[in-house]
Amino acid sequence: MISTLQKLAGLGSDIGHTSSSSINFNANLPVSIEVMKQIDSTRYRLKLGRKELTTKSSKNLKEGQKYWANFSEKQGGILTISALYKQPQLFEKDEYFLPLDYKHFFDSKTFSYSDFKAFLLKQLSDDSISKTLFKTLSYMLLALSKATIHLPLSHDGRKVLLQFQVQGDGTLLFYMALDHLGPLRGVLSPTELHIATMYEKSFHYLQKESPKLGMITHITLQEEISPLFDLSDIVLDLKG
Incomplete structure (x- = not known):
């Protein structure tokens, strides 16, 4: 199921760059x-x-x-x-993103909460890390304390924010934010993927691209989509 989230995050990689000299204002996407x-x-x-x-x-x-x-x-x-x-506040600020690809965390078809937590604690224990990186990793650790994997990654000039929670029935509840698709939210099982999007343009794009995901995909429009975790959820003030 993790590989499906990787594929979903990769959709639109060819349209993820905005030219400084030419902008199509009747764009096909948000x-x-x-x-x-x-x-x-x-x-x-x-x-x-x-x-x-x-x-x-x-x-x-x-x-x-x-x-x-x-x-x-x-x-x-x-x-x-x-x-x-x-x-979301954790999406709008570029400094909250790690310059890493998803393969850095998903080198197999499974995901280990304990390994992820150990990675975060090891990075946070390094006295040489910058204040910005410390803040980002702290947000990721705080999200984990709420049973949410929070991955703000930037690769090849594209920002993708992925959050997911493992449910009691083994499905994944996920939230994803991309510059040119807007926010997405859904549920992923071993056999089906349900995605909700706020924008009709994104809805049609996802319908066209969904065969690339390799599973049965249901796409719907939703009036509002919120992240699983954002700065408003943080009790401990790390802004310093």
Whole structure:
């Protein structure tokens, strides 16, 4: 089942990069944006990839916050955004991600909680690690204390946040966040995969790509999807 999550995380790897010089505003998938500045009541300065632009939003946006959204270009070159959804705190900050591939943790078809915990404790005991890395590993350990595997990984310029919990019946409850698919949540068994997505564009993309997963896949639309673990769940303040 772990290999299926790896395959799911790898979907869209060919569209995971945003060009600084060319952006398709009628994109086939959601985009990740950062609010740089609020200009007036409806206009905002946004950052998309390495490009900055000004556009309107009827929804109040927070400066410094990152969102998933749909972009479109109307007649006259007016850019509009819709279906904005705030990204989890543990996804929006690049420094919370480890520059590792999933193969670093999943070198077999099984996953060991005890080995994962031992890895985290060993890394945290190293006095030479940076404050940022210490914070990231601490978040991972705190998630583990809540029976959640929290893996924020960045590889080949792509961020993927994977969280999962092993259920009593042996299935995996998982959450996954990607820049160009938005948040996903689902249940994985040895024979079937159930995925929920918030964006219709992601829904159609996953339908098209699902044969690559190698199992029966059911995809649905869901109004809101929350992570299994986020900073709001942390009692111990590690911000220092």
